[in-house]
Amino acid sequence: MTATLRDYSLAGPENRRAREAGLAGAPWWKPPIDEDRLVELMTRSNARAARDTALWLGGIIALAVVIVLSWFSWYSLPLLFVYGALYGGAADSRWHECGHGTAFRSTAANNVVYYIASFMLWREPTMWRWSHYRHHSDTIIVGRDAEIIFPRPPSVRSLPLTFSNVVNGPRMFWRMTKHAAGLIDADAADFIPASEHRRLIVEDRIFVAVVAGAVALSLVLWHPLPVLLVGLPSIYGGWLVVFFGITQHAGLQEDVLDHRLNTRTVYMNPLFRFLYSNMNYHIEHHLFPGVPYHALPALHEEIKDSLPPALPSTRAAYRELLGALRQQSRDSAWEIPDRPIPEVPDASLSLVDHGPIVPEAAQTAVAGQVDLGELDAIAVGRARRCDIGERTYALYRLSETEVAVSDGLCTHAAAHLAEGLVLDGVVECPKHNGRFDLRTGEPLRRPVKDPLNIYRCEVVGGRIVADLSTTEPATDDSLSQPKETP
Numbered sequence: 443m444t445a446t447l448r449d450y451s452l453a454g455p456e457n458r459r460a461r462e463a464g465l466a467g468a469p470w471w472k473p474p475i476d477e478d479r480l481v482e483l484m485t486r487s488n489a490r491a492a493r494d495t496a497l498w499l500g501g502i503i504a505l506a507v508v509i510v511l512s513w514f515s516w517y518s519l520p521l522l523f524v525y526g527a528l529y530g531g532a533a534d535s536r537w538h539e540c541g542h543g544t545a546f547r548s549t550a551a552n553n554v555v556y557y558i559a560s561f562m563l564w565r566e567p568t569m570w571r572w573s574h575y576r577h578h579s580d581t582i583i584v585g586r587d588a589e590i591i592f593p594r595p596p597s598v599r600s601l602p603l604t605f606s607n608v609v610n611g612p613r614m615f616w617r618m619t620k621h622a623a624g625l626i627d628a629d630a631a632d633f634i635p636a637s638e639h640r641r642l643i644v645e646d647r648i649f650v651a652v653v654a655g656a657v658a659l660s661l662v663l664w665h666p667l668p669v670l671l672v673g674l675p676s677i678y679g680g681w682l683v684v685f686f687g688i689t690q691h692a693g694l695q696e697d698v699l700d701h702r703l704n705t706r707t708v709y710m711n712p713l714f715r716f717l718y719s720n721m722n723y724h725i726e727h728h729l730f731p732g733v734p735y736h737a738l739p740a741l742h743e744e745i746k747d748s749l750p751p752a753l754p755s756t757r758a759a760y761r762e763l764l765g766a767l768r769q770q771s772r773d774s775a776w777e778i779p780d781r782p783i784p785e786v787p788d789a790s791l792s793l794v795d796h797g798p799i800v801p802e803a804a805q806t807a808v809a810g811q812v813d814l815g816e817l818d819a820i821a822v823g824r825a826r827r828c829d830i831g832e833r834t835y836a837l838y839r840l841s842e843t844e845v846a847v848s849d850g851l852c853t854h855a856a857a858h859l860a861e862g863l864v865l866d867g868v869v870e871c872p873k874h875n876g877r878f879d880l881r882t883g884e885p886l887r888r889p890v891k892d893p894l895n896i897y898r899c900e901v902v903g904g905r906i907v908a909d910l911s912t913t914e915p916a917t918d919d920s921l922s923q924p925k926e927t928p
C-alpha cells in the first residue's frame with residue numbers, strides 16, 4: 443500500500459480537523475482507583491527528589507572534575523560518553539518531572555532543577571513547558587501534539603541519525619537562537635500564549651549566551667574541554683533521550699482518547715529506572731500526571747489490571763516498536779495487532795464521589811444559599827465534586843474547621859478540580875498541574891492564568907452552607923466544548 447503523508451505541523455489543516463473531530467482538549471479514559479490511595483500516591487516529598495538529584499548532579503560534577511584532571515588519557519572518551527549520557531540524556535526525565543512540578547514538594551526546587559535540565563537539553567524552558575501541556579491535552583493527536591517523534595510514515599533508515607542527535611540537536615539550538623532574536627515560529631505560537639513570548643525570548647537569550655561563552659572560552663584557551671563539558675553534551679549525550687523516549691509512544695495509535703492505545707509501559711532494570719526517573723511507567727504517568735515519579739511503580743500495582751500488560755523488558759519494547767515502525771514505513775495505517783485492552787468501565791467521569799447533587803428544593807430560604815451536606819462527610823485535605831443543576835462546583839475541606847467552595851472546572855482547560863490534590867490551601871489541577879489558591883482563587887502555577895471563582899461558605903450546625911449567588915460559575919458545557927488550550 444502506498445504510504446500517505448499527513449501534515450504534522452500545528453499550524454496546518456490537521457489542527458482544524460482534530461478540533462472539528464472533537465479530539466482537541468477532549469476528556470480521556472481513566473481507570474477506577476481508590477480515592478484515598480490516589481491521594482496518598484500524589485503526596486510529594488522533597489527528600490526523595492533531593493537524594494536522586496544530588497546523585498545525578500553530583501555524578502556529573504565528579505565526572506567533569508576527573509575528565510579535566512586526567513585530560514587526555516585513554517579513558518577520557520569513555521568518561522565523556524558517560525558524562526554526556528548523564529548531562530544530555532538523564533536530564534530529560536528531571537526536566538519532565540520538575541516541569542510537572544511533582545518531583546519536589548518545593549515549587550522553588552522544581553523550578554531550579556527544571557531550568558538546569560532545560561539548559562542541558564537545549565530545551566527552551568517556556569516553549570517546552572507549553573508544548574508539554576499540549577502533549578498531555580492532546581497526546582499523539584496529529585496537528586495538535588508537537589512532541590510526536592515519528593510522523594507516519596516513519597523513516598526507519600533515519601533512526602541512526604535520530605539516535606546520534608547530530609541533526610535534531612543543532613536544529614533545536616537554531617530554533618532557540620531564532621526565538622532569542624524574537625522570531626517566534628508559527629508552531630510555537632500555536633501553543634504558547636502571546637503573554638509568555640517575552641519570557642521565552644529572555645530565557646533563550648540567556649541560554650544562547652551561556653553556550654556562546656563556553657565556545658568563546660574554548661577559543662581563547664584553544665582547548666576543547668569547555669565546549670565538551672558545556673554545550674556539546676546536549677548533542678553527544680542526546681542519544682539517551684531518544685533511547686528511552688521512543689519507548690513511550692512510537693508505533694502506537696494516533697488520534698485516540700485512550701492512553702492504553704497510544705502509550706506504553708515497559709518494565710526496566712533499576713539503573714534504567716534511575717536514569718529515566720520511572721518514566722517507563724508511562725501509561726500511568728499520562729493517566730495521573732499528579733503522581734510523582736517515585737510513586738509510579740506503586741500506582742502501576744494499583745491499576746495494572748485495567749491496562750494492557752506492560753512490556754517485560756526494554757528489549758521487548760524495542761522489538762515491538764521497531765517492528766511497528768517498519769510496517770508503518772510501508773503502510774501508514776498499520777497498527778500493532780492484538781494489543782489486549784482489558785474491558786474496564788470508563789471512570790473518567792466518576793473517579794471522584796460527586797458529593798451532593800443538590801436539587802432546587804434543597805436550597806435554603808435565602809436565595810442562592812445551598813446546603814452542601816455534613817462537614818464530617820468530607821475528610822480534611824479532600825475535595826468533592828458538587829453538581830447543582832447544570833453547574834458543577836468543587837467543595838474542599840482545608841482543615842478541621844475551614845472549607846472552601848469553587849467553580850468545579852479548571853479555568854485552563856475545564857478539568858474537574860475535585861480530582862486534584864489539595865494541599866496547604868491550594869488545589870492542583872489533575873490535568874496539567876496548574877494550581878489555585880483556594881482562599882482567593884488566585885492562579886499560582888502555569889498553565890492556569892485566569893483566577894478561579896471562590897464562593898462564600900460557612901459551617902452552620904455541622905453542615906456546609908454556600909452562597910452561590912454572586913458569580914457566574916463555569917458549567918459542564920465547557921467540558922464538552924473545551925476552551926482553546928494554548
Ligand code: FES
Nearest residue numbers: 852855871874876
Ligand atoms: Fe490545564 Fe487545569 S486543565 S491546568
